[in-house]
Amino acid sequence: MESRTTDWDIVIVGAGIIGCSIAWHLRQSSLRILLVERAEPGGLATNAAAGILGPLNETSSPGPLLDLMQESLAMYPAFVDEVQRSSGLSADLVPSGILSVATSQDEMKQLLSRWEWQKSEGKDLTFLQADQVRKEFPELSKDILGAIHYPHESHVFAPRLLKGLLGGLGRTSVVFRSGTSIRKIRPEPKNEMTAETSHGDRIRSRQIVLTPGAYLNEMEVPDPVPPIIPANGQILSVRIPDFSLRKVVFYPEKGYFVPKLDGTVVIGATEETVGFQTRVTPRGIMEFLSPLEHVCPRLLDAPLQMTWSGLRPKTPDCLPVLGSHPHYPNLVFATGHYRNGILLAPVTGKKIARLLLAGNPGDSSLLPFSPARFI
Numbered sequence: 518m519e520s521r522t523t524d525w526d527i528v529i530v531g532a533g534i535i536g537c538s539i540a541w542h543l544r545q546s547s548l549r550i551l552l553v554e555r556a557e558p559g560g561l562a563t564n565a566a567a568g569i570l571g572p573l574n575e576t577s578s579p580g581p582l583l584d585l586m587q588e589s590l591a592m593y594p595a596f597v598d599e600v601q602r603s604s605g606l607s608a609d610l611v612p613s614g615i616l617s618v619a620t621s622q623d624e625m626k627q628l629l630s631r632w633e634w635q636k637s638e639g640k641d642l643t644f645l646q647a648d649q650v651r652k653e654f655p656e657l658s659k660d661i662l663g664a665i666h667y668p669h670e671s672h673v674f675a676p677r678l679l680k681g682l683l684g685g686l687g688r689t690s691v692v693f694r695s696g697t698s699i700r701k702i703r704p705e706p707k708n709e710m711t712a713e714t715s716h717g718d719r720i721r722s723r724q725i726v727l728t729p730g731a732y733l734n735e736m737e738v739p740d741p742v743p744p745i746i747p748a749n750g751q752i753l754s755v756r757i758p759d760f761s762l763r764k765v766v767f768y769p770e771k772g773y774f775v776p777k778l779d780g781t782v783v784i785g786a787t788e789e790t791v792g793f794q795t796r797v798t799p800r801g802i803m804e805f806l807s808p809l810e811h812v813c814p815r816l817l818d819a820p821l822q823m824t825w826s827g828l829r830p831k832t833p834d835c836l837p838v839l840g841s842h843p844h845y846p847n848l849v850f851a852t853g854h855y856r857n858g859i860l861l862a863p864v865t866g867k868k869i870a871r872l873l874l875a876g877n878p879g880d881s882s883l884l885p886f887s888p889a890r891f892i
């Protein structure tokens with residue numbers, strides 16, 4: 518079959534939460550915008566996520582990543598509201614608050630040191646002693662020695678938010694093309710770029726944004742390309758409709774559970790470097806189920822509903838990659854969101870859309886995330 522060439526102003530490669538949020542923030546422009554997806558939107562990250570929106574819970578020090586995450590969290594209610602109004606689909610955003618608990622003296626030390634730096638930064642959080650935890654959250658184990666409460670952190674149903682974004686985009690001039698796998702990105706004369714599909718078709722555009730999650734390095738892209746490592750996460754859900762605790766709970770090492778509005782509780786997650794494998798193993802799930810005995814044993818007796826695993830797009834410094842290619846300003850990266858891509862979706866969409874529309878870096882808050890750091 519003969520190859521075809523089509524022309525666009527902006528092509529976004531990958532319809533996960535990041536690609537869709539960028540398209541969403543561009544939807545009112547008069548530009549010709551194409552969003553391409555090779556398989557199921559949300560691939561192996563967005564659809565796997567627990568949907569926790571917890572900047573303070575996720576950070577070990579102040580800095581640009583925490584600032585970016587807090588900016589994004591603040592955008593969430595309006596973002597979800599707009600998507601819901603446009604698509605008619607609820608994304609189940611719940612302003613639940615997060616509890617970060619300790620069950621040993623070592624964990625208490627770590628919790629207290631986190632509490633101290635966050636308090637000194639003027640953040641909104643409270644420390645709960647063991648007896649307060651017991652009184653306020655009777656579903657939790659008596660083994661808990663103390664907890665930090667983050668009142669403003671929340672969670673969302675990520676796959677439904679993605680569906681809402683795609684539904685809303687369907688009512689705009691943004692064109693969505695699924696079943697289109699991009700194999701290669703090539704610079705062209707006159708400041709244009711071409712994305713070549715696996716069928717040999719060429720999509721020419723004034724600007725291309727790469728949002729393929731963990732799969733960036735599977736594509737042929739002009740050097741230098743930021744290194745993205747797939748970080749596998751195993752996760753599961755149990756069904757427990759009469760569970761009265763509504764908080765997201767984090768427990769060491771990296772375990773958490775999230776009571777969803779539909780009567781399920783999502784419990785996760787491992788973090789492994791096993792390439793592009795997505796599998797669930799008994800040893801993997803034991804890692805975050807065993808500690809639950811001392812956090813919330815009731816969850817261990819609830820009927821298991823589903824297990825799954827996904828791939829977080831991780832960079833060597835664990836920061837996202839947001840900005841233009843060092844040699845080709847009209848090739849833009851937005852990936853590497855690692856553990857917090859759902860949280861960071863609104864702010865990424867807003868800032869990358871601005872970058873594309875303004876045609877220059879402009880926003881200095883993106884500098885710490887520049888792809889140039891990998892040269």
Ligand SMILES: Cc1cc2nc3c(=O)[nH]c(=O)nc-3n(C[C@H](O)[C@H](O)[C@H](O)COP(=O)(O)OP(=O)(O)OC[C@H]3O[C@@H](n4cnc5c(N)ncnc54)[C@H](O)[C@@H]3O)c2cc1C
Binds near residue numbers: 731
């Ligand atoms: C178990 C687990 C739990 C998580 N929990 C949370 C959480 O609680 N909170 C949070 O904020 N984050 C969480 N994350 C992280 C979050 O899911 C990711 O950071 C985020 O989804 C990344 O989104 P993305 O759009 O970059 O990637 P993806 O969702 O992977 O989307 C990329 C898309 O690009 C497509 N694509 C790839 N290559 C090509 C190509 N060559 N051509 C065309 N299309 C292509 C893929 O098919 C896919 O649809 C979790 C992740 C995992 C795995």
